[in-house]
Amino acid sequence: MTSVLVTGGCGFIGSNFIHYLLEAEPEVRIVNLDALTYAGNLANLASIARHPRYHFVHGDITDREAVRRAADGVAGIINFAAESHVDRSILDSGPFVRTNVLGTQVLLDVARESNVQKYVQVSTDEVYGSLGPTGAFTEQTPLAPNSPYAASKAAADLLVRSYVHTFGLPAIITRCSNNYGPYQFPEKLIPLFISNLMREEQVPVYGDGQQVRDWLYVDDHCRGILAALRKGRDGEIYNIGGNRSLPNLDVVRKVLALTGKPESLIHYVKDRPGHDRRYALSSEKLMRETGWSPVMNFEEGLARTIEWYRENSSWVARVKSGEYRAYYENNYGNRSVTT
Numbered sequence: 035m036t037s038v039l040v041t042g043g044c045g046f047i048g049s050n051f052i053h054y055l056l057e058a059e060p061e062v063r064i065v066n067l068d069a070l071t072y073a074g075n076l077a078n079l080a081s082i083a084r085h086p087r088y089h090f091v092h093g094d095i096t097d098r099e100a101v102r103r104a105a106d107g108v109a110g111i112i113n114f115a116a117e118s119h120v121d122r123s124i125l126d127s128g129p130f131v132r133t134n135v136l137g138t139q140v141l142l143d144v145a146r147e148s149n150v151q152k153y154v155q156v157s158t159d160e161v162y163g164s165l166g167p168t169g170a171f172t173e174q175t176p177l178a179p180n181s182p183y184a185a186s187k188a189a190a191d192l193l194v195r196s197y198v199h200t201f202g203l204p205a206i207i208t209r210c211s212n213n214y215g216p217y218q219f220p221e222k223l224i225p226l227f228i229s230n231l232m233r234e235e236q237v238p239v240y241g242d243g244q245q246v247r248d249w250l251y252v253d254d255h256c257r258g259i260l261a262a263l264r265k266g267r268d269g270e271i272y273n274i275g276g277n278r279s280l281p282n283l284d285v286v287r288k289v290l291a292l293t294g295k296p297e298s299l300i301h302y303v304k305d306r307p308g309h310d311r312r313y314a315l316s317s318e319k320l321m322r323e324t325g326w327s328p329v330m331n332f333e334e335g336l337a338r339t340i341e342w343y344r345e346n347s348s349w350v351a352r353v354k355s356g357e358y359r360a361y362y363e364n365n366y367g368n369r370s371v372t373t
Contacts, residue, residue, distance in 0.1 A: 037063040039108040041095050041141065042115030044068040046218040047156070047210075047252060049078035051114065054256040056082060063087045067104040068115070069094040073219040077349060095137035101144045110263065111145050112154040113138065119221055120160070120181045124307060125364070127182035134186035135193070142197045145205070153205035154263050155194045159248070159273065160184035161209065164310035172316045173209075173271040180308045191271075198269040206266045208259055211275040211315045214335065215252030216342040220354055223247075223282060224336070227289045228343045229350050231299065237290075241305030243283030246312040250276030251330035258317075261324035272323075275315030278332040288333065292340050 038055075042048040043066030052064055068074045070092060082088050093100030095115045105111060115137060117123065117130040138155065145153045162171040163178030177192075179185040197203040212223070220229040227237045258274035266272055283300075290297055321327050343350055 036061055037065070037108045038110040038112060039065045039067060039105050041067045041111070041113045042074070043090075044070060044074035044076055044078055045114060045118075046073070046078075046215075046222075047213055047255060048114035049075075049217050050215065050252045051112070051256045051259060052079060052088065053082065054253065055260065056085060056087060058260060063089075065089050065091060065104050065108060067091045067093050067095065067101065071117075073118070073221075075217070075219075075353065077352070078217045095141055096132060098140050098144065101140055102147070105144050105148050105150075108148065109150060110152040110154070111141060111150055112156065112259065112263065113141055114156050116156075116187070118158075118183065120183045121221070121306060123181055123183035123186070127186070130183055130186040131189075134183075135189045138190040138193055142193060142203065142205075146197070146201055146203055151204060152263055152268075153194070153203060154259065155191060155205065155207045156259065157187050157191050157207050157209045158184070159209050159211050159275070159313050159315045160310065161188040161191060162313075165312045165314055167312070170314040170316040171209075171273065173273055173319055180310055195269075204268040206262055206268065207271045208262050209271065209273050209315070210255050210258070211248035211250045211313060213250050213252045213255055215339050216346075217349075218252070220350065224285065224289065224339060225343065227286055228293070228340055229354060231289065231293045231295050232343065232347065232350065234299075236299050236301035237286060238301050238303045239283060239286055240303060240309060243286065243300075243302070244281045244311075245309060246279050246281050246314070247285075248275045248277070248279045248313055248315045249285070249332050249335075250274065250328065251332075251335040254328040254330050258320060258326050258328075261326040262320060265324040266320075267323070270319075272320040273315050273317050274320060274326075275317045276328045276330075276332065277317070279312075279314050280332070285336075288336060289340070292337055
């Protein structure tokens with residue numbers, strides 16, 4: 035496969051994947067289609083903007099003609115494009131249904147028309163819902179999404195499944211756990227804490243902070259997606275996890291320790307509606323079939339992430355201005371609770 039269309043390539047995971055793929059596969063040509071919504075940032079790819087094997091196209095995945103033009107001649111499509119933040123989906127689910135469901139349907143139709151060799155839908159462990167105190171999600175776990183965001187991603191996954199079984203589309207689905215690393219928009223937990231602490235601001239923690247998440251360094255995720263793309267079987271689902279589950283409060287304390295900040299900066303806020311209590315993800319299938327495994331230790335990955343944000347303070351300042359600040363105040367400013 036010498037050419038691929040990456041959608042949402044200016045976002046956090048998409049931009050990291052483009053950087054990784056250009057280095058990992060010297061023959062590949064990448065077309066990046068991105069609508070440049072609030073979380074899409076051309077600065078994430080500034081260092082390769084003039085790379086001879088990279089081409090950026092400004093467009094929306096719900097625009098069929100734009101997708102057709104971008105997909106012309108490509109052998110594969112990897113769909114990162116998504117509205118991805120649970121809190122925003124609670125405030126307004128409309129953009130999530132439009133991008134995550136309708137956009138996926140458009141991409142699938144174009145993939146059929148173009149006879150692509152492989153279509154990869156990048157999804158999330160949140161489609162599985164919430165776990166009890168033990169166990170882990172597998173690819174056979176029933177879908178039970180608990181937020182509008184998770185429901186939109188589950189709907190997209192089911193569309194992909196239907197195109198495989200109805201039309202024979204050579205597609206796979208990957209479902210990842212919580213990612214962290216460079217270029218992540220600071221509405222997500224780890225970059226939110228880091229960027230707040232860089233400004234000596236409090237860090238908001240939902241409820242009691244005991245919600246458990248599995249943490250996956252973004253480079254490990256990128257390697258997992260490429261492994262699934264090259265070695266995954268058509269019609270299959272592959273979980274990609276970091277094998278490191280921690281309560282959110284433990285993550286906060288690790289960030290505080292690594293930045294030398296006091297725990298007095300923890301600010302407990304009212305829990306969000308329908309907050310899933312625990313995620314844990316088994317990646318045994320991907321490991322068994324492709325040989326992939328996560329290699330980044332969480333503490334080392336967290337330290338690298340903090341260092342990246344320190345070294346890129348101007349990037350942080352730009353993305354934390356304007357519309358993002360209005361969203362931040364709306365979502366966290368009225369949630370204070372007494373602890």
